[in-house]
Amino acid sequence: MSEEASGRKDLAAVRGTRDILPGEVEKWQALEGLARATFELYGFRELRAPVFEPTELFEKGTGSTSDVVVKEMYTFTDKGGRSLTLRPEYTPSVVRAIIEHRLDLEGAPMRYYYMGPMFRYDKPQKGRYRQFHQIDIEVFGEKDAAVDAEIIEMAHALLGRLGVEGTETLVNSVGCRAGRPAYSAALREAAKGRLSDLCADCQRKAETNPLRIFDCKIETCREIAAAFPSIQDFLCAECRDHFARLLACLDVLKIPYRVDPRLVRGLDYYTKTTFEIVSSGLGAQNALLGGGRYDDMMKDFGGPDVCGTGFAMGIERVLSVAEIAGPVRKILYVAYLGEEAMKAGLELARFFRANGVECLIEYKDRGMKGHFGRANKLQAARVLIVGPDEMAKGRFGLKDMATGKQVDGSREEILALLLEK
């Protein structure tokens, strides 16, 4: 049966992955270029880490109770018997690299960015894939809430350059390890008091993750949850000051935001600041980017006590709402007549390419009409005409396909014309 099966389906890209084809890939390149240019303005440098890491890295970093680690990792055993995992997120890798190379001792600003694929075994839907791509930025060693505001502003700057509109910035503080357990307990207590009035889903959340009751869409649950204690009341003095300073700096940078006490985020390691930028142009998966502060991870890894803060931006999601276009290509199509002219055209193509002109020659014998039809099909900007007559004179034709105007000249004269616009 399997040998009879249609090859086409069997060889399709696996579930949750997809090809990015010419025509679309130019948008990716444009986005990546704008991201690099923007981050470099803020003093960030690229840091490339491996696509897979020891499974333990994510268990300790991302958190062994997070959904990502519990049920979404691509984990496998290699031939040496090691348990490895295709990274579901990037932050633990950067932290590992800093410790491994003692980058904290170099004195350079620890501002890093990276873009590449991440892997999570989720059920695919709009804006959610099993191999997806993130742009990730991290800053280490800056305790001041000002840097949290700075990276949020940097995210805005990038989204602005990408033509993304209709976004909202949500910020919150989840406190530190001192205050958070107390808040969870208080929330659980409050939920127990109204348990019978909550929906079945929320009754379950009351046990497993009381913070998520705030996310329920049922009206009665929302009303009940509105009366629950706010995390703001459980922050220690230091966390409260940190959060106030974040908001003050966002005001200085003129970043509009909304404080959302429900914004907890699913990764275990966040402390103090959490934030998210959401878009109205997406479906249920509406977060364009999310991040926050993680002051304990480095220490928990057995490294120096260096704090961190950063965010991850989903490339697929941003592209679906971005207004960017790839560069306009101005292809020069080489039209020739006959074998000798083909060889002359081949050499002319080499010459023009060596001088920076995108040039296309195809090895199919066509008449002049056929060549022009093909050039038109390819949306070539110009056609170079090489025939026996041209070769005899050493002067070739150059036709502008948009205007229909045609001139002739030596190859140097034509090159000059090609380069001037």
Added chain:
RNA sequence: GUGGGUGUAGCUCAACGGUUAGAGCAUCGGACUGUGGAUCCGAAGGUUGGGGGUUCGAUUCCCCUCACUCACCCCA
């Protein structure tokens, strides 16, 4: 992992349970052997996602499976 929707040519879509599954666009060839977009003619392209069942007969009805898609969950 749980639900709903959808799978017919490269793309967008037709076809009451009944002959050889069609159309537009795209592709290729010709009209047209030194100058494009047009027009006309023609060709090629399908195990109707896959498997099983009901039926004299299934693209159509039923079941399973796979994929896509939307939502839950979670997150980028």
